[in-house]
Amino acid sequence: MVWYESSDPLKAHMEQPSKQTFGLLVAYLIPGALALWGASFFFEPVHWLLSLDKQPTVGGFLYVTLASVGVGMTVSSVRWLVVDRLHSVTGLRNPDWDFSLLTSNVGAYLLLVEFHYRYYQFYANMFIAVAFTHVAWRFSDYSAGTGLIVDFAVVGIECVYFVSSRDSLDKYYERVSELFTKR
Structure with missing residues (x-):
């Protein structure tokens, strides 16, 4: 399988941004969108921005996308502070x-x-985003009348994300170590 046309891997990396962009979107956009939704439970401007009762616009889509990436970067900072240190x-x-x-x-x-x-960034960032969103939801009026089953489900999802993040980071460390250790 040929990953790039150029004989220079760094140049090829720069010439094919779609592969790298996808990884960055997965690592930041999805967790950021989830955390942004969590913020909408207690922050009215975000709730208004994400509400489905208004006509969608290109500008609104771009704003939500950029906000999701920004929030995703913030989630990643919290990930570094919490999950990286836990590992x-x-x-x-x-x-x-x-x-x-x-x-x-x-x-x-x-x-x-x-x-x-x-993948490590995605799993660990989702670990943080799910925790934040669940706590925000739990303290909102939307969670009234729900039982503990939701809490147990979230704990299960959090365990999966934490173990997945650990496994991905371990594989990353192991395989990159093979490249960067002198033989």
């Missing part, structure tokens, strides 16, 4: 890589980022 404290530490070996392995490195690290 580190529980034994999944960032390896000591020799980045002087990057030039000969840049194509493989970029592929590993797309195959493993972007």
